[in-house]
Amino acid sequence: MRYFIDLTTVLTQKELKVRYKNSFLGYLWSIAHPLAFAFVFFMAFKVIMRVQMEGYVLFLIAGLFPWQWFSNSVNMSPNIFLSNSSIIKKVNFQRSAIVLASVLNETIHFAVSIPVIAFFVFVYHRTAHFSWLYGIPLLLIIQLVFTYGISLAISSLNIFFRDLERIAGICVALLFYFTPVIYNESMVPEKYRGLINFNPMSPLMVSWRDLFLDGRLDPPLLLISSIYAALALLAGFLIYRKLVWKFAEVL
């Protein structure tokens, strides 16, 4: 156990160092992407299509940052084992640690961008909430577990089905528009509203936004997203455990 923690820490540090060594603007890059998208959606929906919503920029930012964390992790995952093939073929270490390190790396990027979200909260004349103190860590853990499970499954399967990478990319892009990130759940037509929570990312994204904007945590949503997270972790772990023996053969 102690060894697994060491392994994960060192691998995560490696990822962080590699990421920042080659660019001066490392930190800025990790916030530039969601900010740029916030700008795009603001232009498209607020300025051009005139969506009626107060503080749409803040609304977007509160959802896009956590979404970015999820989508980056998932989009990275297909190549995690492939790019470490030389070491996997020779050394018998806990392979899942590489996946965890990659997801943790994205988690850290999200965590350090929280002040940016807070900054926009203040710009829009809202206040910080006491519930952030426990709400943020809670949602962080739920999303970390969920993302880790999904990444573990994709990274393991992609060794055998290389085109899963493309499929995962398309799915993440599609999922984005079916998740209430750029729109409010109340804007979804009544007859489809019941389907929202069948999308595992919806309750999580709505929770993040409620938390940042109003300091609100909705227990049913938390419960649903925790169940999704547990299921994702279970599925990811089972797939990984089933396939891990064959990694060195196929790579």
Next chain:
Amino acid sequence: MTAPPIVFDKVCKNYPLYHHFTGGIKNFIINMPAALKALRKTRFEALQDLSFEVRAGETLGIIGGNGAGKSTILGLVAGVLKASCGVISVTGRVSPLLELGAGFHRDLTGRENIILNGILLGLTRTEVMAKINAIIEFSELGEFIDQPVRIYSNGMLARLGFSVVAQLEPEILVIDEVLAVGDEEFQKKCINKMKEFKKKGVTMLFVSHSMSSVEMICDRVLWIENKTIRMSGVPREVVLKYAGSAPLI
């Protein structure tokens, strides 16, 4: 008398031919029944009925042509591959000496790579930190140690890799043809280090195409050919036979 650290008992290893998979999901699903059948039937035999043991402190050389199954044996010893039949028992921590640059990250410095590599080879962070100075000294990389390894030459990479393994007190050392790239002086140093390991009683598996180093270091040599052991015995004799069998260019 302790039990031998490495025992192979009637081991065989076959691989499914994975091209049905890597051809993509589409191919796999369209040809599902055929693909599943083919997966079960067309298997590539890498090793058959292989039995040997390595005694504690022994240095076993493994020689043979390309594709004879040497690397598969090392994979099985390292525990990254699972035998298809037979029993393998390996007692002790296996430290593979990795091929050039494997497990290193190009953009990290030599020092950072030492930590990364040490952890991957199974040590805790504290253990690596305790040895890091000895490793750096052994590598003789001097001030290059704080430079990213992408600017290293092949020889320097080999030095770094060997230094990590050499200082980490391996229990079972697995060496797969990696010493060929260092300069002569460093090769000598490696050979000396390996002799030192021998004295300390480290069990070693040494795969090489360099017959002179095999003769120099090994206590016993396995000649692998055609998926199984062709000959096993005193290095000098096996090497002579092996050299005699190979067509001279």
